[in-house]
Amino acid sequence: TPPNISSWWNFGSLLGVCLVIQIATGLFLAMHYTADTTTAFSSVSHICRDVNYGWLIRYMHANGASMFFICLFIHIGRGIYYGSYVFQETWNIGVILLFAVMATAFMGYVLPWGQMSFWGATV
Incomplete structure (x- = not known):
């Protein structure tokens, strides 16, 4: 391996692995989730208890x-x-992806529609 590559360079690949796990588990959860404010929490409870x-x-x-x-x-x-921020276009795409991931995570935080989800969406 080149001498300038260290273990710090593995985290991009780990992000890909985490993303695949998130997509797979999210699809399985979506099979039993009900997207309605009155039944969302009970569908999450159903997933945990009955599935x-x-x-x-x-x-x-x-x-x-x-x-x-x-x-x-x-x-x-x-x-x-x-110093990867020197590559301006790559860095800007990364920042846009960061905001997209944060927005997606917020939506996932609100989906169970429990107390914390409700107040997170309200505030």
């Missing part, structure tokens, strides 16, 4: 989102440390 391994898929999805953001922030930190 086979639904609790595992939900917790993989929730913890996968946290892992995705940990890898994302380390990836951004590596980019800042190594």
